[in-house]
Amino acid sequence: MPSERTSVPAGVIGTARAGIDHPVNLERLAYRVAVAAADLARSRIGRARVVDIKSTPTDVVTQADLEVETLIRSELLEATPGAAICGEEEGTAEGIISLRWIVDPIDGTVNFLYNLPVVSVSIAAEINGVVVAGAVADVVRGEVFSGSIGNGVRCDGALVVPSAATELADSLVSTGFSYSADERRGEGEVVARVLPEARDIRNFGSAALHLAWVAAGRLEAFYERGLNEWDLAAGAFLASEAGAMVELGSQDNGDLVLAAAPGIFDELRSLVAM
């Protein structure tokens, strides 16, 4: 996919370092591949076609998901031969070095299927089990959020930070709802607790973008249950690296992912944790 932005703009992320697995190099690579993948996804908007049905009829895969994931896999493996890749659509390839890529080719597949222009590409780089770099590209608006460990988070190269809010009443809180009708009922009860306390609620339908926007201070918080690794690996890293507080899902917390500006994390957690 030709793109005027497939090479990383000079000075945007930092200069290349020695070693393909240096976090700054991984961020540069994730940025470059996310831009190319977003270009491909953009060209497929309006031509979505369901090719497979996953857990439930609303959990859909499109031909474009598969095409975009294939592009991402080939570009990442060309630059980092032997890396493992965990993708939403094609499962995990075993690697021979400690680097593992965690990829969601089109985060917001339902949006994509409905031509709702809120979808993203999510790419995270993990070394020895720890995410050290990531990029989330907004397919329609073209913005790219990227970061590497110790190096902060950028939106199109400009450093971003989370909101400094200290009151939930001043906070825009984002969430998403499960594919499962049974789980959605409980989620409705949680959002009913949050709604009267927060400034407002948003659900744009892309977990990766919600998390990137928390990193950039465009949302005070994001919470959702039942997310997969590929939905949140890059976004949760970006939120954390930018300075937000992030709690990842576990059996102990009911599989809750919560990312929030530090000033409101505890107050929100008390409402959404069950």
Next chain:
Amino acid sequence: MSQWSPSDLQQAALETARKAADHIRDRIEPQGVYATKSTPTDVVTRTDRAAEEFIRSELERLVPGSSIVGEEFDDVQGHSGVGWVVDPLDGTVNFVYELPIVSVSIGATLDGEPAAGVVVDVFGGETFTASRGGGAFLDGRPIKVTGHQDLSAALLCTGFSYDAAKRGDQADRLGGLLRRISNLRALGSAALHLCWVAAGRFDGYFETDLKRWDYAAGSVIAAEAGASVELPSPGNGDLLLVTTPGIFDELRPLVAPS
């Protein structure tokens, strides 16, 4: 009888809304909070007011003697039979947060009846248009609603009131609603929600406590795309409900205010 046709008004609104969207995009950095309206959570930016001033002067230039109702300034009473209902920046909270989901919305009335509507997605770059009897269009191509019949498979959108008491009522019904549909989005722009129902991207949209400028354009676009449209009134608890026709009756009792 006015000298203007619905399609004339659509054209004037289109020209004006596109230029206003360009101005807003050029001022991509929000200009800061400088006034608050009904409650502290309802934030207005300078950009909002600048965009409405521009739209008002442009519409008055194109269609002299128009009446104009807008979010930011007092009503203007004209004499041409043409009325405009303007939201210069629908999704103001999004804009303040630099969330790139905002729109310019211009609705037109002719002798008091809805006649045309134009909504421009400022950062998404899409333009939705409709005139009464002339169909609805996205960037010039005809659009229509999904045609779905099955509420349990429906993707809906909504927004929440700024008023805390009304929000409590909205919150109370969410659990039951979520169990009956496929999923729910809330993107923060009423005008875009309506246009996206029109374009078959959502099966339906509901919200209470909206202002006329939030839906004046979008409801015409949705109706022309084949949606069932119930406009807010004191008698229906101020509910706006706009859906593909096949789910309207089943959804209505789930979202109508108690």
